[in-house]
């Protein structure tokens with residue numbers, strides 16, 4: 269009986285193999301579904317590590333993983349953003365300490381996907397997670413928010429991207445809700461580079477620390493970059509309290525970015541996540 273079954277499976281796999289092998293030279297008998305598409309991917313991307321991607325259409329989020337081999341992580345199991353639940357449990361094993369300084373004369377870049385402030389200066393802005401030091405490299409914006417809270421998106425989300433010496437990444441996400449004018453953003457918005465590829469210098473002094481308070485609480489989980497190459501292993505800290513910005517300020521951010529530059533929420537899968545007090 270077993271032999272018959274084995275033979276049956278062999279015959280099935282043989283025909284399946286021959287049916288899919290005409291366009292490729294691969295000799296594996298698994299993952300055949302992928303093979304017929306390989307050629308197409310290579311034509312589109314030419315193995316380019318920086319294949320063009322967008323927030324909708326042919327190069328939209330559902331297609332990112334297929335655009336080029338370097339974006340394969342975009343179909344991974346531990347991706348960001350995710351839907352956060354206000355009822356999740358606490359995590360107490362993580363310690364978080366921020367040391368942010370005020371800065372001026374820094375670069376503001378419109379990269380076509382977002383508007384991004386590149387943080388430089390003599391005094392590093394650091395985030396220390398369990399004694400590991402991460403340096404703030406840039407912050408940028410999404411409208412609407414990428415993470416959602418109990419299924420609902422906010423008007424916007426700012427991402428503060430920190431990198432450790434070993435290349436590990438920690439991102440702090442801050443929800444932006446429409447409301448009162450935001451003083452911090454009022455020193456940034458006048459310098460927005462309007463069009464893709466534009467750069468400007470923020471001559472006002474800005475203080476990233478003003479976005480946070482000493483008693484902040486965070487949603488914490490392990491995820492990924494929310495844009496290609498969707499690298500995993502990113503430590504996420506999403507601030508539980510939103511900041512407010514006026515309708516005009518949110519409009520100014522949106523005007524300089526692609527409409528809806530937010531990746532859809534990804535499956536949580538088998539991940540530990542929880543709340544954290546700073």
Ligand SMILES: [Zn+2]
Nearest residue numbers: 408410427494
């Ligand atoms: Zn982001």
